[in-house]
Each structure stands twice: as C-alpha cells, then as structure tokens.
Amino acid sequence: MIDFRSDTVTKPSPAMRQAMAEAEVGDDVYGEDPTVNALEAKTAALLGKASGLFVSSGTQSNLLAILAHCQRGDEYIVGHQAHAYRDEGGGAAVLGSVQPQPLMLDDRGMFDLEVLDSTVKHQPSMYHFAHSKLLCLENTFDGKVLPPAYVAEAQSLGRAHDLRLHLDGARLWNAALSEGQTPAEVADGFDTVSVCLSKGLGAPVGSVLVGGADLIEEARRWRKMVGGGMRQAGILAAAGNYALDHNLDRMATDHANTARLAEGLAAIPGVTIDGPHTNMLFVSFEGVDPTQLGEQLAKQDVLIFPGATIRLVCHINISTEDIDRALAVFGGAVQELARP
Numbered sequence: 605m606i607d608f609r610s611d612t613v614t615k616p617s618p619a620m621r622q623a624m625a626e627a628e629v630g631d632d633v634y635g636e637d638p639t640v641n642a643l644e645a646k647t648a649a650l651l652g653k654a655s656g657l658f659v660s661s662g663t664q665s666n667l668l669a670i671l672a673h674c675q676r677g678d679e680y681i682v683g684h685q686a687h688a689y690r691d692e693g694g695g696a697a698v699l700g701s702v703q704p705q706p707l708m709l710d711d712r713g714m715f716d717l718e719v720l721d722s723t724v725k726h727q728p729s730m731y732h733f734a735h736s737k738l739l740c741l742e743n744t745f746d747g748k749v750l751p752p753a754y755v756a757e758a759q760s761l762g763r764a765h766d767l768r769l770h771l772d773g774a775r776l777w778n779a780a781l782s783e784g785q786t787p788a789e790v791a792d793g794f795d796t797v798s799v800c801l802s803k804g805l806g807a808p809v810g811s812v813l814v815g816g817a818d819l820i821e822e823a824r825r826w827r828k829m830v831g832g833g834m835r836q837a838g839i840l841a842a843a844g845n846y847a848l849d850h851n852l853d854r855m856a857t858d859h860a861n862t863a864r865l866a867e868g869l870a871a872i873p874g875v876t877i878d879g880p881h882t883n884m885l886f887v888s889f890e891g892v893d894p895t896q897l898g899e900q901l902a903k904q905d906v907l908i909f910p911g912a913t914i915r916l917v918c919h920i921n922i923s924t925e926d927i928d929r930a931l932a933v934f935g936g937a938v939q940e941l942a943r944p
C-alpha cells in the first residue's frame with residue numbers, strides 16, 4: 605500500500621519495535637522512567653530548551669502549553685486554520701476557560717502582523733476584555749515553512765505586547781531540514797515548543813513539549829490532571845529516542861520524494877499543483893471526479909483522501925520506487941476518468 609493520506613500513518617520498523625521491547629522502564633509519574641527521562645532531555649537539548657515533557661499526542665502538547673501559559677479568562681492568539689485552534693476540539697476553551705482569538709491566515713500560514721498588532725487587547729485592566737496572554741504560531745503549516753524573518757518579526761511584536769510565545773512545531777523537523785537550520789534555530793525565541801514524534805519521524809505515539817523548567821513543571825501538573833500521566837511509558841518513549849537517533853536526517857528523502865512526485869504529476873494533462881512544500885503537495889485534476897479517482901487509485905493500492913484539492917504526504921513508509929509506481933497509477937487513473 606502506498607499511503608499518501610498523512611505522515612501519521614507510518615508503522616514502526618522492526619528495529620524501532622526492538623528498541624521498544626528492550627526499553628528500560630520505571631514509573632514515569634514518579635519521574636523514574638529512565639527512557640522517558642532520556643527522551644525528554646534529548647528533545648529539550650535538540651531544541652535548545654531547558655526541559656521537556658513526553659506526552660501522548662500533539663493535541664495534548666498544545667493544550668498543556670496553553671494551560672501552562674494562560675489562566676481562566678486569558679486568551680491565546682492563533683491562526684484561524686491552525687491546528688491548535690481548529691483541530692483540537694476547542695480543548696483550551698473547554699478545559700481551561702481560555703478564549704481563542706483567531707486571526708486570518710494566508711495560504712502560507714501567516715497572519716498580517718498589523719492585524720496582530722491591533723488585535724492584542726492593550727488594556728488588560730479593561731474588564732470588557734479577555735487578557736491577551738499567548739501568541740501561537742505553527743511551523744510547518746500544511747508543509748509550508750514560515751519564513752524566519754516573519755517569525756522573528758511576529759516574535760518581537762508579541763514580546764512588545766508582553767505576550768508569551770508558543771510554537772506548534774508538529775513538523776518543525778521538516779522546517780529545519782528545508783531551511784538548512786538546526787531544530788534549535790527554528791525553536792529559538794519561543795517560550796514553549798511542541799514537536800511530534802509520530803509524524804515524519806515515524807514513531808507510533810507521542811509528542812514532546814519543551815520550554816523553560818517552570819513552564820514544563822506547570823505543564824506536567826496539567827498533564828496529570830487531564831489523565832496523561834503514564835506509568836511505564838518508556839516502552840513508547842523508546843520509539844521516540846530511536847526516531848530521533850535514526851530518522852531525523854532521512855526526512856530529506858521525504859522532501860526529495862515529494863519533489864519527484866510533483867515533477868512526475870506535472871506531466872499529467874489538466875493537473876494543478878501547489879508545492880512541493882517540504883513533505884507535502886496539493887493537487888487537483890481538471891474534469892476528474894476526486895471520489896472516483898480515490899476509488900480507482902485504491903484498487904491499485906494507492907491511498908489518498910479525495911477532495912477538490914488532494915493533499916499528498918510523503919513519509920518513511922513511501923520509497924522512491926513507490927513514487928514511481930504511484931506516478932504510473934495516477935497517470936492511468938486520470939487518463940481513464942478525465943471527462944473530455
């Protein structure tokens with residue numbers, strides 16, 4: 605199966621499973637799991653922060669960050685299409701009484717900084733307002749890397765307004781590779797950063813929230829409260845350690861495969877392509893019903909999520925040979941389905 609739906613569909617390799625099976629474990633709620641502790645320290649060091657917290661998912665990581673930064677009645681400012689606003693069940697509002705203040709993102713994942721400037725509630729003493737407390741950015745956004753100069757400007761504007769800064773870096777690794785930066789450089793200037801192990805890195809479970817020691821201690825308390833304190837979690841953390849040691853640099857192959865896919869698809873008549881953007885690319889085919897296309901591809905073991913625009917994601921379980929086979933399958937299916 606060549607599964608382009610997401611980089612969350614990856615399966616752990618035999619070597620990763622071996623590392624999980626052999627992991628040394630202890631009770632992580634007591635802080636006694638050596639494998640979890642090693643993962644937290646390793647991730648924090650990679651991202652240039654003091655402390656790390658192993659959590660079950662990117663959603664939990666973003667939630668804990670917001671809860672650690674904000675009190676009831678505060679607000680976090682976030683893109684209207686950002687995962688931490690649109691795709692996390694309203695967790696910060698539901699569980700923390702923290703109001704989201706969404707700002708319109710453009711298709712590169714950026715909001716207008718003048719709009720940010722005028723949106724911050726400047727007078728927290730005004731009892732009409734929630735207190736603007738936190739600014740959240742997402743990098744990469746739909747595979748697109750935020751320009752470092754934009755990030756720096758957003759950060760300094762946020763600081764000027766006394767905002768804390770959180771980065772949803774679920775795919776920060778891809779941004780770093782693409783920009784030729786270190787992960788720490790992409791994470792620089794943020795108070796907290798959430799990174800996922802279960803996407804391009806190929807681990808089955810988990811994210812790590814990193815930041816200053818006090819903030820991470822606060823997040824640890826919230827993690828327990830939302831039921832995220834896991835006991836012999838080293839079995840899961842071992843996959844994360846393995847992924848950081850073995851799968852980080854190889855993500856360049858995913859970017860190269862995405863470029864190869866884009867180049868090959870460009871030869872199909874009627875195609876419109878947005879990308880490649882790191883490990884993602886967005887396509888549509890004129891005169892082809894996306895649902896029929898999805899069915900046709902699935903019959904030949906190529907999986908997509910059908911839609912007006914189809915997102916294709918490359919990852920560790922898609923090889924360069926798979927790309928070439930998928931291109932042949934796409935070409936045949938579009939030719940068969942295209943209305944004259």
Ligand SMILES: Cc1ncc(COP(=O)(O)O)c(C=O)c1O
Nearest residue numbers: 661662663664687742772774800
């Ligand atoms: C940008 C971004 N942030 C956070 C998440 C949440 O991660 P999880 O699925 O582990 O909760 C995702 C998931 O796809 C994501 O794409």
